Amino acid sequence: MALTTNKMVLHFVDEMKQLANPNNVIWIDGSHEQLEALRQEACSTGELIKLNQEKLPGCYYHRSAIDDVARVEDRTFICSKNEIDAGPSNNWMAPEKAYAMAKDIYKDAMKGRTMYVVPFSMGPIGSPFSKVGVELTDSIYVVLSMDIMTRIGQRVLDMLDDSNDFVRGMHSKCALDAQKRYILHFPEDNTIWSMNSGYGGNVLLGKKCFALRMASFQGKQEGWLAEHMLIIGIESPDGEVTYIAGAFPSQCGKTNLAMLIPPEYYRKKGYKVWTVGDDIAWLRIGDDGRLWAINPENGFFGVAPGTSMKSNPNALESTKKNTIFTNVVLTKDNTVWWEGMDDNPPRGALDWKGNPWDPDSGEPGAHPNARFTSPAKNCPCIASNWEDPKGVPLSAIIFGGRRAKVAPLVYQSRDWQHGVFVGSIVASETTAAATGKTGVLRIDPFAMLPFCGYNMGDYWQHWLDMGKALSNPPKIFNVNWFRLDDGGNFIWPGFGDNFRVIDWIVRRCKGEVDARETAIGYTPRTKDINIEDMEYYIHPGRRFNIDAVRAILSVGSVYWKEILPPVKAFYAQFEDRLPKELAEELLQLELRLWLV
Ligand code: GTP
């Protein structure tokens, strides 16, 4: 039975029902009984496997199709009326053409299946910053994952009331045909249509599709920003908390930084890190002229491989209950394992494809983009105010990417405009989070290349305009944890030790430390990166010393000169939509580099 009298919602559900022709329609009220019944049903069909409830209470296992394991950027479209509004960095399809093509694919796609109606809220229920969506889907995995990743059910429809302000999300697995897989966004119609996939980023429509692509478009109209950013609070020994947001491309360390545990040296002094969000931030200008951030999500869709008691104990702890694991190793006693969890791979287990797996085979048991879907409230370091409807005020924004060379450990922009330039030239080596070749360097402005729902030139302009409206803007930094030495080893130990860089950033925000001015911005003085009590690493017996700090902070102008031509080529595509401020910043950087 319908759970609302909202005519627009009813009309949307009815229209899609006519098209996809499901056997029946079930409205998700969000009750424990209803969700429990769905879990049981999914287990009876094999869509889910119930895990060892003693070791992993409330946890389930799922496998996606073998050719359906990551976001499909080449099949993701922004279907704005005018091509120029999608911009050169997005795939575009005319809305009429996209609707017609998709209707063909959706026709009778749910025959013999159930269509679930999932009302969901991005952001805490009742926050003025929250936004509503309704996702229709024929996948129980999607319903249960949406329950973890967003707030769902009757309370969302009550919040929506009779408003038309909701995103219409349609998803069908169809036949999981990779040739007919499309993720279509119609920003002007508040509509997302996804078909022939069952992988998270393509089908959990609240996440990248809504909270970034649609929301970035809405933010441009309404004067706010939707960003691919983690949010953390850094508590200093006096109890003061400094909030920082950070944008890194997919699989470049957001979840890890969001749940960072400071080195013992800092912990003893009383420093703590609190998680507010690990992937998406919605940013608004407060009455105080500061930038305020909320995390619109309710859970973590985290990368499993590499997550261990050593690298990220808080993430691992978050997965111990009420979690859905996708494409990891399934052990004999119905628990889970993945590469990098420990040095003890299980014998007699099944790999992510469901085949018997031999750890000595040289083949990974988990897919490199295997994921866990865990409730945020499971996280031991979740901030007590993480659901505060007004959000948290940002003191700093950090950009970063995966760069084997070039980018120093950390540098600070001169001002907001220069910071927007720094964000616009983020470049990173591609990862397994999206289909396609990994390890290819690409320019990924603001870590938003696959997620900006409109012309990126206009998006840069919007960032510049936001800065003008902020009387107390966050300071903007760039970091790179991934620099390699000539032998291909990470120079910087990363993970918890990243706190040493965060500490410098916080001290910069508080005006407690000065910096060196270089061609690319401000860099720390070598003595100001605290390496007290740092462990040995990489080269056995060689301690990370002041020379190593100096090397990793170095700006390397030769390399920077190499990055300029690709940046220029990237910028050139935007023609008159490229803000002149950014063209000017690029020119200034070039001039400074030739002077050093
Ligand atoms: P998405 O969920 O795809 O957006 O990824 P993410 O940005 O949250 O990245 P995540 O924190 O899951 O880390 C991705 C990979 O980078 C994992 O394999 C981590 O182990 C690795 N990683 C994270 N932080 C560091 C670091 O400081 N140094 C090094 N060397 N690797 C890191």
Ligand code: SPV
């Ligand atoms: C990413 O790829 O940036 C993710 C996972 O966070 S997904 O939801 O698939 O986009």
Ligand code: MN
């Ligand atoms: Mn992400």
